[in-house]
Amino acid sequence: MRRGRQRRGVLPAALVAAALLAALPASRAGAFPVGGRDTVLPAGSELDEDALDRPREVFRAEAMGGAKSYLVRLGDMAFSAPSLLGGMARRAGIACNACHVNGAGNPRLYIPGLSTRPGTFDTTGGVFNPPADNGVLDALTPPSLRGARLLAPYGHDGRFASLRDFVRNVIVDEFAGPEPSPAILDGLVAYIQDIDFLPNPRLAPGGALAAGASASERRGEKLFRKPFPRRPELSCAACHLPSAAFVDHRQHDVGSGGEFKTPTLLNADVNAPYFHDGRYDSYAQVVAHFDRVFALGLAPRERQDLVAYLTAIGDGVRPYERDGVEPRLKEIGEFASLLATAIPAGDREVVALTVATVGGELRELTEAFPDRKDATVVDGRTERATARAALKERVLDLRRIDAAVAAGHLDEAAADYAAWRKLMASTVPEALRAAERWSLFNPDLHDAHYGALRLLSQQADKAAR
Amino acid sequence: MQSFVCAGRLVLGGILLAASLAGARAATIDESVERYRAYIIGNVDEALAGARGLRERIAAKDLAGARRAWIEARVGWERAEVFTGGFVSDLDDKIDGWPNATTGFHAVEAALFVRGTTDGLAPEADKLVLHLTDLDLKVHQMRLSGQGMLDGAARLTYEIGESKADGGESRLSGTSLDDMVNNLAGLEQAYSVIFAAPLATADATLARQAQAQIERLSTLLTVGDLRRVDPDRVRAASEDLVVTLQAAAAALGLRRPTLEMLVQ
Numbered sequence: 001m002r003r004g005r006q007r008r009g010v011l012p013a014a015l016v017a018a019a020l021l022a023a024l025p026a027s028r029a030g031a032f033p034v035g036g037r038d039t040v041l042p043a044g045s046e047l048d049e050d051a052l053d054r055p056r057e058v059f060r061a062e063a064m065g066g067a068k069s070y071l072v073r074l075g076d077m078a079f080s081a082p083s084l085l086g087g088m089a090r091r092a093g094i095a096c097n098a099c100h101v102n103g104a105g106n107p108r109l110y111i112p113g114l115s116t117r118p119g120t121f122d123t124t125g126g127v128f129n130p131p132a133d134n135g136v137l138d139a140l141t142p143p144s145l146r147g148a149r150l151l152a153p154y155g156h157d158g159r160f161a162s163l164r165d166f167v168r169n170v171i172v173d174e175f176a177g178p179e180p181s182p183a184i185l186d187g188l189v190a191y192i193q194d195i196d197f198l199p200n201p202r203l204a205p206g207g208a209l210a211a212g213a214s215a216s217e218r219r220g221e222k223l224f225r226k227p228f229p230r231r232p233e234l235s236c237a238a239c240h241l242p243s244a245a246f247v248d249h250r251q252h253d254v255g256s257g258g259e260f261k262t263p264t265l266l267n268a269d270v271n272a273p274y275f276h277d278g279r280y281d282s283y284a285q286v287v288a289h290f291d292r293v294f295a296l297g298l299a300p301r302e303r304q305d306l307v308a309y310l311t312a313i314g315d316g317v318r319p320y321e322r323d324g325v326e327p328r329l330k331e332i333g334e335f336a337s338l339l340a341t342a343i344p345a346g347d348r349e350v351v352a353l354t355v356a357t358v359g360g361e362l363r364e365l366t367e368a369f370p371d372r373k374d375a376t377v378v379d380g381r382t383e384r385a386t387a388r389a390a391l392k393e394r395v396l397d398l399r400r401i402d403a404a405v406a407a408g409h410l411d412e413a414a415a416d417y418a419a420w421r422k423l424m425a426s427t428v429p430e431a432l433r434a435a436e437r438w439s440l441f442n443p444d445l446h447d448a449h450y451g452a453l454r455l456l457s458q459q460a461d462k463a464a465r
Numbered sequence: 466m467q468s469f470v471c472a473g474r475l476v477l478g479g480i481l482l483a484a485s486l487a488g489a490r491a492a493t494i495d496e497s498v499e500r501y502r503a504y505i506i507g508n509v510d511e512a513l514a515g516a517r518g519l520r521e522r523i524a525a526k527d528l529a530g531a532r533r534a535w536i537e538a539r540v541g542w543e544r545a546e547v548f549t550g551g552f553v554s555d556l557d558d559k560i561d562g563w564p565n566a567t568t569g570f571h572a573v574e575a576a577l578f579v580r581g582t583t584d585g586l587a588p589e590a591d592k593l594v595l596h597l598t599d600l601d602l603k604v605h606q607m608r609l610s611g612q613g614m615l616d617g618a619a620r621l622t623y624e625i626g627e628s629k630a631d632g633g634e635s636r637l638s639g640t641s642l643d644d645m646v647n648n649l650a651g652l653e654q655a656y657s658v659i660f661a662a663p664l665a666t667a668d669a670t671l672a673r674q675a676q677a678q679i680e681r682l683s684t685l686l687t688v689g690d691l692r693r694v695d696p697d698r699v700r701a702a703s704e705d706l707v708v709t710l711q712a713a714a715a716a717l718g719l720r721r722p723t724l725e726m727l728v729q
Contacts, residue, residue, distance in 0.1 A: 038632040038639050038691040083697050091696060092630045356697060359704070363627065372554055372726075375565050382727065389725035392623060396711070396724075399704040452565035459579040460636040 037464035040092035041111060042127070044461065046118070047098055048108035050450045052443060053320040054327070055104035055270070058146075060196040068194065068334070070341055074350065075191025077335040078184050079103075081357040086176035088128050093360070096170075096188075099142035103195040104319075105271055106142055115139050120278040129176035141278040143263070144271050149193035150245045151264055156276040158251045158261035164189045181349060197245075197266045198316030207242025213312060220309025223302055228294050236290070236306075240265055246313070255293035268314035283307045283314075324441045325432045328365050332358055333424060336417075339401065343413045348405055351413075355402040359395045366391040368440045369432075376449040380438030387435040390428045394420060494611030494717060497659040502609060504654050505548045509604050511541030513597040519573070520590035523583045531586075532577050536640055539570065542597075543644050544651035545604075550624075551617025553603055554726050560596050563634055568592055571634070578637040611659060612719050618655055619710045619722035621648055625682065626703025628696045642691040649686060653679055660713065667716040671709060678706040 037043070061068050068076070078084050079096040089095075099106050099121060107119040114125040116139040123140070126133025140156050148154075153161045160166035167188050171177040180188075204210040209221050225237040239262045240246040246265040253259050260276045274280040280289065287306045291298045298306070321327065336358045342350040369384040369391075370377045377384070397420045404413035432439075440446045515538025522530035542549075542560070549557045559569055566572045573593065576586050625648055633641025656679060665672040682702045688694055707724075714721045 038629075038636055038641055040630045040692050091692070091694070093628055093696060356701070359700070363700075373558055373562050375558075375562055375567065385725040385727050389723060389727060392724040396623075396704060396708055399701070399708050403705070403708070448565070456564050456575075456636065457631075459575055460632055463578045463637045464639070 037460075040088060041094075042113055043464065044110070044112045046108055046110040047094075048101075048106060049098075050446070050453075051101075051108075052323050052441070052446055054323050055102040056198065056318050056321045057102040057104075058196045058198055060149075060194045063196055063199075069190065070338070071187050071190040072194045073191075073334055073338055074184065074187030075189065075194075076187075077338060077354060077357050078180075078188055079191055080335070080361070081353055082360070083353065083356050084171060084177055084180065084184070086129070086178060089175045089177070095357075100145050103146060103192070104144045107272055109142065113137075117273065117278055119273045123170070123174040129174060132173055132176075139278070140276050141273060144267065145192050145195050146267050147197040147245055147264060148195060151247055152249055153261060156260050157258070158249075163192060167192070183350070184353070198319055200266065200313070200315045200317065202312045202315050207244075207246065207313070209309075209312060214308065216305045216308040217312045219302075220305035220307070220312075223298075223306050224309055228296060230295050234294070242313075254290070256289075265310060265314055267316040267319070269311060270316065270319045271314075283310045286310075325429070325436050325439070328361070328368075329424070329429055329432070332361050332365070333421075335361065336398075336420070336424070339417045343401070343405060343410055343417055346405065346408070346410055351405045352402055355398045359398050362391050362395045362398075365432075366395075369435050369438070370440065370445075370449060374449065376452060377438050377445055380435055383431075383435035384438055387431045387439075390423075390431040394424065394428060397423075493663050494659060494719070495609075497663070498609045498611050498614055501614065501655060501658040502604065504658060505545055505604050506601070508541040508545040508548075508651065509597065509601050512538050512545065513541075513594070513601055515539070515541065516590070516594045516597050520587070520594055523586045523590045526583050528577065528581065528583055531583050532638070535570070535573060535577055536638065536643070538593075538597075539635070539640060539644065540647050542570070543647035544654065545600075546621050546648055547614060547617040547651050547655040548604065548609075549600070549617070550620045551613040551615075551726075552607060552609070553600060556596055556600050556603070560593065560600070569596070571637075574635065574637045578639075611717070612722075614655055614659055615710060615714060615717075615719055616722040616726075618652055618660075619707050620724055620726075621652055622682075622703050622707045622710065623724055624703075625649060625652075625686075626700040628700070629691055629694060630696060633691060639691075642686070642688075642694065645694075646686050649679070649682055653683070660717065663717055664713050668713070671713050671716060675706065675709045675713060678702060678709055682706065 039045070059068055059072070061072065079100075082090050082093045082095045084095060099109055105119065109115065109121055110118045111121060111127070114122045114127055114137075116122075116137060120139035120141055122137055124132050124134040124136070124138065143156070148163065152163065153159070154163055154166035160169065164185060168180065168185055171180055202210050202213065209217055213221075223236075224240075225235055228234045239248045239250070239252060241248050247262045249261070251259040251261045256275050256277070256279070263271075263274075268274075272278075272281050274283075274286050275289075280286050284303065284307050287298070287303050287310075290296060291303065335354060338350055338354045341347075342354065366388050369387045371384070371388065372381060397416060401413045401416045401420070404410070404416065436442070438445065440449055515534055519531055519534035519538055522534050549561075561571070562569045563571050566575075568589065570593065573586060573589050576582060576589070625645055629641050629645070633644065635641045635644050656675065661672060661676070664675065682699070685695060685699045685702055711721050
């Protein structure tokens, strides 16, 4: 018996509806890939959990030279906690982070019956919360949460003025999760508000193109600000205000089937598919849509110029970063650091959630070091086993800490946590680094392993038919 | 001074007595392991009989019968994992390789349950019978120990806590929940035959705790459908039990079980 999952994110989460924020779910925990008749998620679900390149997360506090607050770290951890959500999402191991991977989106997210195309998800589809089923397949994109603090109102339709209300709605109404505690909700809001846009040196303060822009981009910028020929009160820039993160905080009908709020164009190069329902894969299609609906009469070169401009303002520095031992341990360490505060405070809720989430992350990291039954990897057997053993022991340490806190033995728990941190700073990283070349962070082994799993998934689908 | 010496002797005597009791418990456990050997033999025999039946049904080109035999063979195999996980990892690889198995149970599973054919499977069934026969011999001859059984029990318990949300190991045949249930049955068997009595003597609280945690796991797995398994609770229950088994090691005069076989 053994399982086979690994990787972050599975699905979903969040997606939700929303607009920008959607929601929450997704974590690494989950299952990958999904196929057969025994899976919690519908067969054919794709969460892109195995991606080796993960969206890079930039935090406002850190960008300003500070450190993440306790509240932000609490929200970050809860965002990756499947137990935050209810029912099917929890059973599938899905947390907010599944749909909003590292606070960005998930363009490959696909759940049969809930997605109309990759990168979309129907939060009112009834699978995760049957009473919420509106009987219509109205899938939406789980938006990137970068810069969300600047992007109110929330939800693609902008029906929530408050981010806090929106997040609660996602957890309780869309994913049938238990009512989150005020502290957890505050943490989630603080975390989301701390996710910054990736820096974009091609933009100057105020949202204008920076020096060095190409002639085409400059022409595109002019077009962007130019009044529409038949609706001179309108222009692209009238709603996408360059000085205000390219939004106007209002909803408009742009011929896409209703009123939806103006999405930001910052970092949008990595936010496809576009529009609330993800109908367009490229800027060229988006420009063509507006040209058609608003009778802009754009010449081919003008369309190209607008695309060049959008590409420039939608850029972001290093949008992805490579997964591996170091980023995993960094995240685990940050999540676990909550215990330094929660244990002395006797905060059983936070301790339990942290232990469950960090334990899940450690278990998932363990699976990055294939065990002896996995023929994908032949060498490094001792190193892999040592790495796996070190991680498993740390999972059990956390379980002991949880039990000690539950029993009111806070000093014992604090001492165990201090010992845990020490091991996580020395023995564990050493063991993991020694085995990393034979881990699934090695692209060749990664491809072989996940290739086998994908085949297994397809076979399971076939067997189920 | 005299009283200190007396006290010292008492303490020393106490330590020696404790060490001697622990040694006696370990010896008792090793005797229990011998009794448990009969159970493992039974499990492996069952797996072997199933594999032979599988080979026979394949030879007869009886797909439905071969599928039934495959499932029957898995029962004994999964129950024996306390032993295989603690003692014979090389055979474990050949018999139960995953996810990219070219041989063993899961290679046969793909043919029977996905391709829906018995064609060409005879050599694979022969190999499975061969490896299980080898395992059978080892079970009869190998020197078993309480330490090895505790290691195997802890490893298997931890494994039960791994998420099966993706369909689990035997997703092609749809029997992953059976795997879990049979793992637990093997674990329960090993615990009750080998460890329950000596632990009750050494630390009655830990013994009650272990028993309750095994029952908790059993309840959590009695759901009839893999999709209804609550992964968080199963994981927590499995980890709680491993923690208890680790604590029990000291009380039983054994080393704390390791969660991976580190020395080949």
